[in-house]
Amino acid sequence: MNVLILLMIPFAGTVLGAAAVFFLKNDLNESVQKTLLGFASGVMVAASVWSLIIPAIESSSQWERLAFVPAAVGILAGMAFLYILDIVTPHIHLNAEKPDGPVSKFKKTTMLALAVTLHNIPEGMAVGVVAAGFLCGNGQIAFAGVFALSIGIAVQNFPEGAIISLPLASDGNGKPRAFLYGMLSGVVEPVFGLLTLLFAREVTAVLPYLLSFAAGAMLFVVVEELIPESSQGEHSNFATVGFGLGFIIMMILDVSLG
Numbered sequence: 286m287n288v289l290i291l292l293m294i295p296f297a298g299t300v301l302g303a304a305a306v307f308f309l310k311n312d313l314n315e316s317v318q319k320t321l322l323g324f325a326s327g328v329m330v331a332a333s334v335w336s337l338i339i340p341a342i343e344s345s346s347q348w349e350r351l352a353f354v355p356a357a358v359g360i361l362a363g364m365a366f367l368y369i370l371d372i373v374t375p376h377i378h379l380n381a382e383k384p385d386g387p388v389s390k391f392k393k394t395t396m397l398a399l400a401v402t403l404h405n406i407p408e409g410m411a412v413g414v415v416a417a418g419f420l421c422g423n424g425q426i427a428f429a430g431v432f433a434l435s436i437g438i439a440v441q442n443f444p445e446g447a448i449i450s451l452p453l454a455s456d457g458n459g460k461p462r463a464f465l466y467g468m469l470s471g472v473v474e475p476v477f478g479l480l481t482l483l484f485a486r487e488v489t490a491v492l493p494y495l496l497s498f499a500a501g502a503m504l505f506v507v508v509e510e511l512i513p514e515s516s517q518g519e520h521s522n523f524a525t526v527g528f529g530l531g532f533i534i535m536m537i538l539d540v541s542l543g
Contacts, residue, residue: 302446327531363501
């Protein structure tokens with residue numbers, strides 16, 4: 286039961302962030318947006334390294350000098366998975382003028398929510414696979430490590446929820462509708478987390494691959510979307526500072542609690 290609660294914590298972060306639309310009158314200014322996007326990037330990179338890639342390599346110690354193979358294969362597969370989703374899913378990124386993916390009749394609000402949903406899929410998978418590693422008795426993954434990852438992702442989900450709900454409200458959508466879109470973008474996290482948890486527990490031999498798969502998917506999101514969005518235009522230095530803070534906070538959480 287405790288593990289199921291941990292799967293819900295990142296979603297709670299998104300919900301709380303989306304709820305900011307009820308308390309803030311105006312959209313976030315550009316410098317704050319860039320700082321928050323950089324922060325999310327830093328958290329995801331640190332989580333990929335400490336919570337996913339390092340445990341994947343340590344879980345493959347029987348490979349000796351080739352212990353990196355499952356991690357390398359998983360990272361490539363995770364990046365390929367997100368690349369395919371990015372191609373086949375119509376979506377639009379924050380402050381972008383043209384949508385990505387196939388041509389569709391979706392409204393801008395729907396495509397913006399889909400863009401954030403794509404970000405959240407690998408995050409849910411990450412918590413699910415780390416939880417599976419703990420439940421399977423993997424010596425490299427403790428309950429505190431699952432907790433640290435879940436809290437870290439929830440922290441970076443809070444600004445993501447606000448970043449999607451506030452612009453939607455500013456564009457003329459009602460606050461309840463903007464909140465709903467922000468909240469729904471995070472639903473995929475517990476869903477994919479639970480699916481990954483169930484699959485990984487049944488096939489423990491692939492755990493190192495799944496750990497690094499989630500890492501590769503998150504790294505794709507950071508390099509393909511978050512960093513470019515945060516570095517465009519002015520005030521890119523705010524994104525750099527946000528990245529550093531996010532990376533350090535996630536590193537502290539993982540090392541001190543894991």
